Amino acid sequence: MGLATCFLFEGCAFVANEQAITAQSALFGRSRPEIMACVGIPNETATIRGIETALYSAAARYAAGGTVLGLKNCTVRITFMAGRVSAVDYIVDDPGPLAPLEACAEIVSACLR
Secondary structure, eight states, X not given: OOHHHHHHHHHXXXXXXXHHHHHHHHSXXXXXXXXXXXXXXXXXXXXXXXXXXXXXXXXXXXXXXXXXXXXXXXXXXXXXXXXXXXXXXXXXXXXXXXXXXXXXXXXXXXXXX
């Protein structure tokens, strides 16, 4: 792989990482139906004392027979209070040093359009 190709892939990773960071504030205040329209149906949900948490897993989107195919796992936790996003958090398995949130952008980037 040439040096230029390496920079190209790293550049894409940095863009995805920035999208994930931007989404944390851009999604704040959006309604649950708005989030479902751009992110989809969560893998898990829980409601405790009126606070709903929706979990989205990047690995679940690429799992085949229980094996994740070529993507680092990121779980996006979106918290809703009174039906609106109050927090977006990322849980990353083995984050890379340069673009640790790259896999998270796969989930939230559609909400930035």
